[in-house]
Amino acid sequence: MGEISWPTMFYDAYVFDMDGTIYLGDELLPGAKRMLEELRRRGCTVRFLSNNPTKNPAQYVEKLEKMGIPAPIEDIANTVVTTVRWLLENHPNATVFPIAEEPLVQALQEVGIRISDDPRQIDIVIASYDRTFDYRKLQIAFDAIWFEKRAFLIATNPDRFCPFPGGRGEPDCAAIVASIEACTGVKCQAVMGKPNPTMLTAALGSERPKNVLMVGDRLTTDISMAVATGIDSAMPLTGESTLEDVRAISERERPTYVLDRIDRLIPQEVWMQLGWDED
Numbered sequence: 001m002g003e004i005s006w007p008t009m010f011y012d013a014y015v016f017d018m019d020g021t022i023y024l025g026d027e028l029l030p031g032a033k034r035m036l037e038e039l040r041r042r043g044c045t046v047r048f049l050s051n052n053p054t055k056n057p058a059q060y061v062e063k064l065e066k067m068g069i070p071a072p073i074e075d076i077a078n079t080v081v082t083t084v085r086w087l088l089e090n091h092p093n094a095t096v097f098p099i100a101e102e103p104l105v106q107a108l109q110e111v112g113i114r115i116s117d118d119p120r121q122i123d124i125v126i127a128s129y130d131r132t133f134d135y136r137k138l139q140i141a142f143d144a145i146w147f148e149k150r151a152f153l154i155a156t157n158p159d160r161f162c163p164f165p166g167g168r169g170e171p172d173c174a175a176i177v178a179s180i181e182a183c184t185g186v187k188c189q190a191v192m193g194k195p196n197p198t199m200l201t202a203a204l205g206s207e208r209p210k211n212v213l214m215v216g217d218r219l220t221t222d223i224s225m226a227v228a229t230g231i232d233s234a235m236p237l238t239g240e241s242t243l244e245d246v247r248a249i250s251e252r253e254r255p256t257y258v259l260d261r262i263d264r265l266i267p268q269e270v271w272m273q274l275g276w277d278e279d
């Protein structure tokens with residue numbers, strides 16, 4: 001642990017983060033396609049699990065398909081799914097103000113959750129990764145939470161930024177949450193995405209297979225969830241977290257494996273048999 005190491009065995013099920021793990025922006029990461037094909041050929045369960053609420057599962061199917069990775073919609077879960085589910089289970093009659101892009105807004109409408117931008121009606125402000133965030137939305141959140149003193153704040157995911165090619169990125173949900181917390185002095189009450197363990201249930205259902213490996217590029221979300229739920233984890237160094245980050249935390253918080261590339265999930269012995277190289 002704390003060094004590059006890769007599995008020597010196959011797991012029954014693999015749960016994959018997507019941004020920074022399978023792809024960066026619109027570019028598939030090296031070896032991702034052949035690795036997924038090999039896992040499926042061996043009958044391993046493969047699921048995709050993202051904190052990113054700017055797409056719904058159908059849009060992820062489309063994105064993966066375009067990159068040559070066919071995936072049935074049931075195999076994909078993200079914070080659009082888990083946020084809507086949480087609201088239906090805990091606050092089905094609440095009026096919400098989603099600071100969100102179209103896919104989340106649409107998913108809320110589809111299940112009949114009331115949406116309003118009137119601070120006198122809003123019970124819950126939902127902060128998310130919203131690239132249309134502006135001063136108007138911040139004012140509505142401020143009025144509903146601070147002035148009307150009726151709304152509370154929840155968030156789709158805790159991510160600070162979404163990793164892009166070339167070491168770049170895009171501000172994510174944490175930036176929106178911070179702006180609302182800063183002006184209202186109120187703390188966000190619930191965060192839906194990883195490391196919240198309900199995400200693992202969203203990916204695998206309540207009957208979890210025996211040997212599950214969580215695969216993701218972020219220590220604070222992907223790997224934290226694996227640690228919290230007692231499953232093994234693998235962290236590729238293709239997204240946010242670095243080997244230095246891994247070394248800086250305690251051993252029990254570290255991923256089981258650190259991968260220099262995602263297809264190292266396939267044991268070395270099998271690489272040899274398949275005649276793979278690092279193309």
Ligand SMILES: [Mg+2]
Nearest residue numbers: 017019020217
């Ligand atoms: Mg990621």
